[in-house]
Structure formats: structure tokens, C-alpha cells
Amino acid sequence: xxxxxxxxxxxxxxxxxxxxxxxxxxxxxxxxxxxxxxxxxxxxxxxxxxxxxxxxxxxxxxxxxxxxxxxxxxxxxxxxxxxxxxxxxxxxxxxxxxxxxxxx
Numbered sequence: 001x002x003x004x005x006x007x008x009x010x011x012x013x014x015x016x017x018x019x020x021x022x023x024x025x026x027x028x029x030x031x032x033x034x035x036x037x038x039x040x041x042x043x044x045x046x047x048x049x050x051x052x053x054x055x056x057x058x059x060x061x062x063x064x065x066x067x068x069x070x071x072x073x074x075x076x077x078x079x080x081x082x083x084x085x086x087x088x089x090x091x092x093x094x095x096x097x098x099x100x101x102x103x104x
Contacts, residue, residue, distance in 0.1 A: 004037045010061055010082065010091040017096030018079075024097045025074045032073050036081070036090055048072040052080070061091045068093070 009015045021029045035049070043049065051057060052068045059068040059082050066082040073079060080094035094100045 005039055006087075006089045007033065007036055007081075008089055008091055009095075010093045014092045014095045017094060018092070020097050021073055021077050021079075021095055025077060028073045028077070032071050032079060036071060036079070039090070041085070058082075059093060061093075066091070 009018070018029070021032075045051060049071045050069065052070050056068060058065050060066075061082050061084065064084070066084055068080060068082050071079040071081070074097065076099060077097045078094065078099060079092060080100060082091040082093060084091060
């Protein structure tokens, strides 16, 4: 579909975490997938979907630094992704029913 983002997994851990999210909260995970696919180029942050802060505000993928965002799927479930504007791809770095280790 025109204008949609491609979602790709950046790590095998994100794949496993995505599967866990699907098992725990299938409807919320499907909603997250659809919302991320249709994400505006520069979305307005919300409490459930926003750019991470501080040292987590950006990350590297393929030697390129990109903005890093978080989508809250459930009360504890999170998706962290990098925004590759040039390739119109969102690189899923973390997905899972719990908070990423980096936040501990």
C-alpha cells in the first residue's frame, strides 16, 4: 500500500519477543503493527507512542544512526524501533511483554 512503512526485525530477540506479544495480546499487537505501518513521517508523540529520551533517543542499524521510538502495546509490553527514513523502513529492535533491559 502506498505511503506505508515496511516493518523489519533488526534482531532475532525482537522476533521471539514479537511472538510472545502475539501470544499474550494478539489484538493489541495487530493494532500496533497496523499503526506502525501507517505511521506519519513525523508523528506527534503520545503517552503510548513516542521517541525515547537521552542516550536511547537514537540507535545504530547498518552503520546508520536513526531516531529510536517506543510503542506501548500493553501495560508492560513494548516495541522499540529505529526509523530509516531513506528506506521507509522501521527496524524493530525490541518487542516483548516486558520492559527492555536498557531501561532497568
